[in-house]
Amino acid sequence: MKILCIGRNYEQHAKELNNPLPSEPVVFAKPDSALLKNDNPFYLPDFANEFHYELEIVVKINRLGKNIEEKFAHRYYEEIGLGVDFTARDLQDDLRSKGLPWEKSKAFDGSAVLSNFTSKNSFDDINNIDFSLLVNGELRQKGNTGDMIFSIDQIIAHVSKYFTLKIGDLIYTGTPAGVGAVNVNDRLQGFINEEKYFDFVVK
Numbered sequence: 001m002k003i004l005c006i007g008r009n010y011e012q013h014a015k016e017l018n019n020p021l022p023s024e025p026v027v028f029a030k031p032d033s034a035l036l037k038n039d040n041p042f043y044l045p046d047f048a049n050e051f052h053y054e055l056e057i058v059v060k061i062n063r064l065g066k067n068i069e070e071k072f073a074h075r076y077y078e079e080i081g082l083g084v085d086f087t088a089r090d091l092q093d094d095l096r097s098k099g100l101p102w103e104k105s106k107a108f109d110g111s112a113v114l115s116n117f118t119s120k121n122s123f124d125d126i127n128n129i130d131f132s133l134l135v136n137g138e139l140r141q142k143g144n145t146g147d148m149i150f151s152i153d154q155i156i157a158h159v160s161k162y163f164t165l166k167i168g169d170l171i172y173t174g175t176p177a178g179v180g181a182v183n184v185n186d187r188l189q190g191f192i193n194e195e196k197y198f199d200f201v202v203k
Helices: 011-016 070-076 089-097 152-159
Strands: 003-007 026-030 051-053 055-061 077-085 112-114 130-135 138-144 170-172 187-192 195-201
Touching (some): 055 130, 055 152, 070 152, 077 170, 077 187, 077 195, 112 170
Parallel strands (some): 003 170
Antiparallel strands (some): 003 026, 055 077, 055 170, 077 112, 130 138, 187 195
């Protein structure tokens, strides 16, 4: 099982980090040791000083696929969930300034929060789903899948050019604007529409 992540997939988020808008999906990966499930707490690591939450819709692949055409991409997933792509922002900025890969700031243990999944058929339109993040009861992020620069099907078609997709693979589809740092004792709650998908604390 692999975890593929898409960066800069919401225009306002790219702008808030002063990043240019991409002409194709920005792809990076996390190992399976990055997964944090079952509302387990997120323990702040000691190798950086500023850890940011990034709320994302997550797609679970259900068929083996390679070089998938966009028009067939919908056949390769049946469920979606909600996740957080935790980022060691100060470490990422330092690595990027030196022209170095930034996996250490994105793919560390516990950096991929993951909720349970639900059938995509429970939504009227996969490209019009609201999702949101509360931190200590305050709304911090609110997005809609219709605002993605690259849709879920476009993402699947693109990444399958480079990586064979296997059953159980996860794709984190990017975060809307509003990312920010977490602190000890913060409580993060994630919602798709009005339904809560995760609820955990930072320690």
